[in-house]
Amino acid sequence: MKLTSFFILFSIVINSLITQSFSSVIVTTNYGDVIGRSGIINGKQVSFFLGLPYAIPPLGKYRFQAPQPIPQSSGRIRRYDARLYKPSCIQPTPIPWTNPTTAQANIHEDCLYLNVFTPSLNKTDKLPVFVWIDGTSSTEGSGSRWMATTLASQANVVVVTFNYRLGVFGFLTTAELKSHGRQIPANIALLDQQVALRWVQDNIDHFGGNPRAVTVGGDGLGATAAQLHTLIPSSYNYIHNLILQSGNVRMVHTIESNIHKARSIFRLFVAEVGCLGQNHTVTQQVNCLQRLSTRKLFQGQKVLTQQYWRFFKYVVDGVLIRDHPRILLDQGNFKKVNLIVGYNLNDSAKLIQQLPHQNQGIHRDIFLLLIDTLFDEFNHAIRRAIIHEYTNWQNVSSPIFNLRQADKLITDSLYAAPTEYIANIYSRDSSTSTFVYLYSYRGSNPDPYYPSQLGVSNTMEIPYVFGYPVAKPNYYATAYTMTDRQVSLEVMSLWGNFIHHG
Ligand SMILES: *[C@@H]1O[C@H](CO)[C@@H](O)[C@H](O)[C@H]1NC(C)=O
Numbered sequence: 001m002k003l004t005s006f007f008i009l010f011s012i013v014i015n016s017l018i019t020q021s022f023s024s025v026i027v028t029t030n031y032g033d034v035i036g037r038s039g040i041i042n043g044k045q046v047s048f049f050l051g052l053p054y055a056i057p058p059l060g061k062y063r064f065q066a067p068q069p070i071p072q073s074s075g076r077i078r079r080y081d082a083r084l085y086k087p088s089c090i091q092p093t094p095i096p097w098t099n100p101t102t103a104q105a106n107i108h109e110d111c112l113y114l115n116v117f118t119p120s121l122n123k124t125d126k127l128p129v130f131v132w133i134d135g136t137s138s139t140e141g142s143g144s145r146w147m148a149t150t151l152a153s154q155a156n157v158v159v160v161t162f163n164y165r166l167g168v169f170g171f172l173t174t175a176e177l178k179s180h181g182r183q184i185p186a187n188i189a190l191l192d193q194q195v196a197l198r199w200v201q202d203n204i205d206h207f208g209g210n211p212r213a214v215t216v217g218g219d220g221l222g223a224t225a226a227q228l229h230t231l232i233p234s235s236y237n238y239i240h241n242l243i244l245q246s247g248n249v250r251m252v253h254t255i256e257s258n259i260h261k262a263r264s265i266f267r268l269f270v271a272e273v274g275c276l277g278q279n280h281t282v283t284q285q286v287n288c289l290q291r292l293s294t295r296k297l298f299q300g301q302k303v304l305t306q307q308y309w310r311f312f313k314y315v316v317d318g319v320l321i322r323d324h325p326r327i328l329l330d331q332g333n334f335k336k337v338n339l340i341v342g343y344n345l346n347d348s349a350k351l352i353q354q355l356p357h358q359n360q361g362i363h364r365d366i367f368l369l370l371i372d373t374l375f376d377e378f379n380h381a382i383r384r385a386i387i388h389e390y391t392n393w394q395n396v397s398s399p400i401f402n403l404r405q406a407d408k409l410i411t412d413s414l415y416a417a418p419t420e421y422i423a424n425i426y427s428r429d430s431s432t433s434t435f436v437y438l439y440s441y442r443g444s445n446p447d448p449y450y451p452s453q454l455g456v457s458n459t460m461e462i463p464y465v466f467g468y469p470v471a472k473p474n475y476y477a478t479a480y481t482m483t484d485r486q487v488s489l490e491v492m493s494l495w496g497n498f499i500h501h502g
Pocket residue numbers: 005122123124125
């Protein structure tokens with residue numbers, strides 16, 4: 001199928017971007033014609049197509065099942081309107097950083113959609129592609145959280161963002177030991193992501209993109225997921241460069257290595273929502289879950305996640321994730337790719353803020369509890385060693401000292417050490433390049449999303465990567481300065497060069 005041409009139909013002003021007027025464009029794809037929008041940002045052309053379906057809606061018998069790609073033989077649609085976002089997957093609302101008055105802030109189980117932002121619709125351009133996996137945690141994330149028009153236009157790359165199933169819908173598994181007979185497969189969220197990455201391979205050329213030059217990236221658990229795909233052989237062909245912002249597979253509490261734990265979470269969940277009669281087989285339990293309302297399932301998820309902060313994780317299932325990532329990395333059993341990996345100066349601040357404070361510090365008991373909670377995957381001896389290493393022995397009980405040590409511990413264990421470890425492993429391969437960063441810029445204006453007392457806090461680099469200080473959606477409230485704009489242009493040029501050249 002050839003890209004025929006695109007027509008400028010009529011001019012309409014859209015209200016999601018300041019000062020730009022965007023007109024409608026049409027692109028011909030394998031599935032039929034798609035209507036998007038096109039305009040100029042900071043002197044550069046960009047078009048976008050929102051809410052394109054990449055899998056059959058995961059409803060009814062498709063709920064809790066692996067995503068089914070949409071067959072191209074299913075009949076071409078006459079004309080698909082891709083000018084508005086589709087709802088995000090089920091998660092707490094309001095979704096931070098989004099426009100509360102549009103579909104991007106709505107949630108629905110029918111959510112397997114993606115968005116394409118492109119500077120060119122000419123098939124011969126073959127621009128490199130950046131796929132962003134959004135996800136601050138396993139229960140939150142949306143392809144419509146960050147508007148990628150500015151990044152696409154300024155860095156001259158095609159950007160793809162997408163939704164994937166979250167929480168119980170994307171992470172629950174029956175986890176039977178015989179991997180092929182699992183009623184609910186493990187890592188549905190990863191399977192969704194994989195189908196989205198495959199869609200990029202099959203379709204991105206119609207949007208001016210090159211399927212052989214795909215950078216996958218994300219922040220936090222989105223970065224963890226991006227890196228996981230470099231450990232999954234069936235994803236290898238979909239990914240050529242990797243960007244890990246404040247997240248990776250070595251962060252504690254992101255990956256469950258024990259499939260039995262995933263099974264016990266299934267049982268807890270089934271009991272919580274009332275699907276665990278004594279007579280029930282796993283099949284009956286799954287049938288029961290498939291018949292419940294979205295609300296009931298989400299309610300059950302809320303109850304469980306209130307008990308334990310990271311209930312839903314990626315799991316070493318022996319199928320998709322073959323072994324613990326640490327082992328796969330040490331064995332060199334992963335796809336060698338160019339890499340950017342890094343974190344923010346005060347990534348730890350948000351977690352520290354959640355600890356019970358006293359007199360500007362934290363009580364020694366809280367410090368010890370923090371270690372037990374963060375490192376519960378490790379045995380007692382290891383936790384003792386961590387306590388020994390991170391105690392300030394000058395004054396063990398000083399709240400100030402305990403706070404500083406907790407900050408150091410969180411920064412080291414969640415961000416600094418994994419970053420260094422991963423950079424070392426990937427840089428062993430001489431055919432690829434590895435870049436490490438520490439993001440330490442905070443604008444001078446107050447930022448409603450990022451309180452100043454948290455410093456250069458977690459996720460603070462994301463709006464700079466997406467170029468919001470240069471041009472942003474008008475619902476986004478931060479007032480940026482000229483310096484912010486310069487920094488954002490610099491960040492986009494670094495990311496852009498990497499996406500272009502590795
Ligand atoms: C696409 O780009 C090529 C090379 O730059 C050019 O020759 C061709 O006319 C362009 N096609 C369209 C439809 O603009």
